[in-house]
Amino acid sequence: MSELIDYKNGQFHIEGCDVESLIERFSSPLYVYSKGQILKNWREFQQYWPTPHKLCYAVKANSNLAILQLLAEHGAGFDIVSGGELQRVLMAGGKAEDIVFSGVAKSKDEIIMALEASIGCFNVESEAELERIQDIAAAMDKQAPVSLRVNPDVDAKTHPYIATGMKANKFGISMSLAKPVFLKAHSLPNINLIGADCHIGSQIMTAEPFLDAAQRMFNLVAELEKDGINLTHLDLGGGFGVAYQPEEPLDKAFYLKELVKLAENYP
Structure with missing residues (x-):
């Protein structure tokens, strides 16, 4: 609980509003969100994250248009996993160039939609997906901005059902196999390879697994630079x-x- 969401005299309140009275007024089911709490949470990240770094809100957490609009007004980027989420972000005033398209199941139509909107980046999960985006972008005579998702093999110390960053997990390209895929992406004519990304799991309560993954990703970026691949974008996920x-x-x-x-050690 917080000062914005709390119990008073045994009644649940959000920003001073008695939820029972809201239900009486608007009926149920009723979804009530605290603008103040959302902005408080946002600023906990924003105040320590200097420009030009970008904070991206995962739209799958809550795609309510009012929430997306509020975050867009405060400079958020957006991480999406579907064409529907892309449409909602744009409808809410989000900038296409601040959108990252993640997820393992992008359809051809969704890829076309994202290319037509000129989104900031596709987070690509596999070599097969990379080839698919290359073919679609070539047919459209477009360049697809791409970041490759790498599995850094880090134990997130979370429940095994929501861990995504160990070599036993299905997500992303294994760190041991990553370099050849980056070299391939770098060579494809309709792929603009701009970055690398990772995501090690959800409900993580300590910083150490995140920092371990970040160090491994920075090391990969440095190795790729030796092969003439200069990345400008590193997405370290959430969770x-x-x-x-x-x-x-x-x-x-x-x-x-x-x-x-x-x-700072990787200019």
């Missing part, structure tokens, strides 16, 4: 835990400050 029980939440300030320190 920040929520304290549902009496437990210590993730120290976001510590994580972001340490991440900026790491980045």
Whole structure:
């Protein structure tokens, strides 16, 4: 609970509003969101994340248009996983160049839609997906901005069902196999290889797994540079835990400050 969302006299309140009275007024089911809490959460990241770095909101968390509009007004980028989410972000005033298209199941129509909108980046999960985007972009006579998702083989210390960053997990390209795929992407005529990305899991409550993954990704970027591949974009994913029980939440300030320190070694 917080000062914006709390119980008063045994009644649940959001920003001073008694939820029971809201239900009486608007009926149920009723979805109520705290603008103040959303912005408070946003600023916990934003204050430690200097320009030109970009914070991207995962639209799958909540695609309510009012929430997307609020975040767009405060400079958010957006991480999407479908054509429908792309349409909602654009409808809410999000900038196409600030959109990252993630996910393992992008359809041909969704890829075409994203290329027509000139999104900022496709997060590509596999060599097969890379080839597919190349073929679609070639047919459209367009350049597709691409980041390759790498599996950094990091134990996120979370529930195994929501871990995504170990070599046993199906997501992304294995770190040991990544370099040849980057070299291939670099050679494809309709692929603009701009970055690398990773995501190690969800509900992670400590900074150490994130920093471990970041170090491995920075090392990969340095190795690729030796092969003439100069990336300008590194997406380190999300998965920040929520304290549902009496437990210590993730120290976001510590994580972001340490991440900026790491980045300083890789100009």
